[in-house]
Amino acid sequence: MANAPITVRTVKGLDCQNYVGLRAPTNFKFNNVRTAMKSQPPRLLVMGLSDAECEAAVVAGNVPEAPPVPPKPAPPAGTPVVPSLPLNRRPRRNRRSPALRASFQETNISPANFVYPLFIHEGEEDTPIGAMPGCYRLGWRHGLVEEVAKARDVGVNSIVLFPKIPDALKTPTGDEAYNENGLVPRAIRLLKDKYPDLVIYTDVALDPYSSDGHDGIVREDGVIMNDETVHQLCKQAVAQARAGADVVSPSDMMDGRVGAMREALDAEGYEHVSIMSYTAKYASSFYGPFREALDSNPRFGDKKTYQMNPANYREALTEMREDESEGADILLVKPGLPYLDIIRLLRDHSPLPVAAYQVSGEYSMIKAGAALKMIDEERVMMESLLCLRRAGADIILTYFALQAARCLCGEKR
Structure with a gap:
């Protein structure tokens, strides 16, 4: 050679x-x-x-030329000269560039992790919600369909429906909740006709339908009746399943409602319909804007006799074990960001999927801070969602679903 x-x-x-x-x-x-x-x-x-x-x-020694070794960057004037610390491990080495940080990122988020809560009403027009900038009561015939189309375009294919019911249809026993031609069943049928593969979650509770504004039937002395309420909720869940709901979501916090609901659904041939139980729903002050959106504030008192005390941690395990034994398919924590420890608690103690609800108060605070130029809305939004995932949430119910999905897809709108 x-x-x-x-x-x-x-x-x-x-x-x-x-x-x-x-x-x-x-x-x-x-x-x-x-x-x-x-x-x-x-x-x-x-x-x-x-x-x-x-x-x-x-x-033969004819080595190709290459750029020279770059000079060592000089520190600023006045930097003290010190010997290197005797460290075998320096965690910052894995953070020194965007590529390395991306390589070692432990938690990821995608539009598939979002469930988009949508408010609907009987009107034709979409009505803005003052306390929730960017959110609307959507007309069920047109605005709802258009909003779902936008979400699907960026990979969000799961929604949950919340109805604003006319006052004239509200009663102490909330019978409108299981009207098979009511607002929610009609909206489900319409959406399933247009988007058969859309995953539809529903809310199972009486507060939107109750003249008292509570999640259950109220006795004359103000006590929320548990078993009688569960009877109504089972009829509501069956009506939603019959309309085409994929997941029914009892948010009422009545005792025993998951088991009763599972039995009622199975008896009607809806074994395939899942139950996402609001396992740890706290009596939180973060729900205010939501109640404005649905005009569902309690007429008297509060919800502390059925929703959990924000001071309690171990109690969430009791609720979790009951829901698991009664047949829940998904466990939900509400609110989200202030209750990251509860999300992690359920994640560490249950094999079931865990959901987190980033509630209206969390959403509105970020929007308000951004409007006042105090925070970067997009960055805070994405960080908050990532934190919910890091804590252990498999899915996140968030009013930011469409906006966040567009960010993840690279859109700026």
Whole structure:
């Protein structure tokens, strides 16, 4: 091989001056690589040589040119000169560039993780909700369908419906909740007719339908009746399943409602319909804007006799174990960000999927802070959602679903 003539070929159309380290090729022949190298200064091998020719040249000492070793960056004036700390492990090494940070990211989020809560009403027009900028009561015939189409375009294919019921249809026992031609069943049928693969979650509770504004039937002394309420909720869940709901979601916090609901659904042939139980729903002050959206504030008192005390942690395990034993398919924590410890608690103690609800108060605070130029809305929004995922939420119910999905897809609207 050493005695074979080597030809350095030119590359047509290549302007070598525009490439670092490349020199203009020259046509020449030599019989011995070592002899040729002694008579000529080392030079870069030109494109067009075979692998064997390149290797032979390097072995002979004709090493290709490369950029010089970059100089060590200088510290600012006044930086103290100190010996390096004797550290075997420096975690910052894995954070030093965007590529490395992306490589080692433990938690990821995608539009598939979002469930989009949508408010609907009987009107034709979409009505803005003052306490929730960017949210509307959507007309069930048009606005709802259009909003679902927007969400599906960016990968959000799960929604949950919340109805604003006319006051004239509200009663102490909330019978409108299981009217099979009511607002929610009609909206489900319409959406399923247009988008058969859309995943529809529903809310199972009496407060939108109750003249008292509570999640259950109220006795004359103000006590929320548990078992009688569960009876109504089972009829509501069956009506929603019959309309085409994929997941019914009891948010009422009555005792025993998951087991009763599972039995009622199965008896009617809806074994395939899932139950997402509001397992740890706290009596929170973060729900205010939501109640404005649905005009569902309690007429008297509060919901502390059935929703959980925000001070309690271990109690969530009791609720979790009951829901698991009664047949829940998904466990939900509400609110979300202020209750990350509860999300992690359920995640560590249950094999079931865990959902988190980023509630209206969380949403509105971010919107208000952004409007006042106090925070970067997009960054805070995405960080809050990522934190819910990091805590252990498989899915997130969030009013940011469409906006966040557009960010993840690279859209700016």
